[in-house]
Amino acid sequence: MKILFLSKYNRDGASSRYRFYNYRPYFDKNNIEYYFKPLLDDKYILNLYNNNKKSVAVQRFSSVLKRFYFLIFQYSKYDLIVIEKELFPNMPYIVEKLLLRGKKYVLDFDDYIATSYKLNPLKRVFFKNKIDKLARGAKFVTVGNHWYFNEIKSDNLIYLPTVINLENYPKVKQEYRTSKITIVWIGSFSTGKYLQIVVPTLQKLSQKYAVKLKVIGVDIAIEEVDVELVDWKESTESDELLSSDIGIMPLEDTMWENGKCGFKLVQYMACGLPVIASAAPANKEIIDDGKNGFIINSQNEWYDAFEKLILNASLREQFGKSGRQKIENKYSYQVWGDRYSNFLGEIE
Structure with a gap:
């Protein structure tokens, strides 16, 4: 099985590091063939920490375009896709549904990104149920605490805490x-x-x-x-x-x-x-x-x-x-x- 991990960050991002990258020795041990494709690169993390807003905005836009291109033309060779949270922040469900059509995928949450979708009046119109819909289409959804089991409207959640070596x-x-x-x-x-x-x-x-x-x-x-x-x-x-x-x-x-x-x-x-x-x-x-x-x-x-x-x-x-x-x-x-x-x- 070839598994593609669509992380949000590379290893410099703490959430991606602890939820994805640090599992590599166990993937090797269990004969899992894996590949990582972060949405945002190391320069993004640096600019984010330095509060370089202009560079952050430019990188976000270019990163979305690069992931779009990859998903349309290059990811057909993978058997399973593991997605950190969502494919694209602030993008309607229908876009991700079309890109994931016919694909086996898994979601992972250690932050509840649906918060702004549900609480922001404007976003609520377009994104309110996005995460629930994505979750129902996934093979399973790993979540970092049990609160998610009552919050995400899906019956395929699996508890996976964020842990240390x-x-x-x-x-x-x-x-x-x-x-x-x-x-x-x-x-x-x-x-x-x-x-x-x-x-x-x-x-x-x-x-x-x-x-x-x-x-x-x-x-x-x-x-x-x-x-x-x-x-x-x-x-x-x-x-x-x-x-x-x-x-x-x-x-x-x-x-x-x-x-x-x-x-x-x-x-x-x-x-x-x-x-x-x-x-x-x-x-x-x-x-x-x-x-x-x-x-x-x-x-x-x-x-x-x-x-x-x-x-x-x-x-x-x-x-x-x-x-x-x-x-x-x-x-x-x-x-x-x-x-x-x-x-x-x-x-x-």
Whole structure:
């Protein structure tokens, strides 16, 4: 079987890397012949991160044209197409239906792109049911959390969490006692806005306790809070997390956040960190509240959760070790690599 992966990004894009590219060793192991054809190249990611809007717009347009050409003239030799989210953002269902006619395809979601289609009044007219229709035509749809099972109107969904390679997290935190607590957040410019949710709490904590906020991947300054800025690098990611004490994932409460997969938590917990996170669906699946972290249901709960972990090194250690065990059991490629390969290989 020859499988074509139509990813959104190349390996530089985190969603494409973790949902597609990192499965390559397992595809090789299971004799799956695979090819990757990203919609957007590495220059796009660079321009996006540098907020180069003109270049981003030009690249989006040219990328759409290139994918159109490829789908019409070059992809007939593949037996199965695996699509990251959709073929083309903001394009009507009928276009994708025609391009996919007679083809076996699979969809994958770790973000709920239908959010804008359903909530934007103008887009709702043209795209409201696009994702549901695409899903019903797919052989199956892999989704990053169980919330999708009630949201996407299709009966062929398969749960596939976003996971880590345990070999990239060989070290686990050993020393939990420290004179200054480092709270860590990792992300990109598009998710940096969520840190504003905990700013008041961090400012209040800083007045009473020796705490520091380590921010990986985003340039941000917070008054009255000791902030350490760290550039994201794949090679140093786990070490930066290991040198921290508490991992956080604040989120807003909207349809978009409901579709997220809680991957930050997986990374923190793989390093043996206790975690605190907003009560988004994926977060509640990953965290066992009171066992490896705390789920926050209101703004006032952030301070209490932080204080419990700041004051109790033994609790941090207990939560951290429990979290690492859960990641080993449920959120690694070592668990899901062969499973996903089998899902794909069994399609007739």
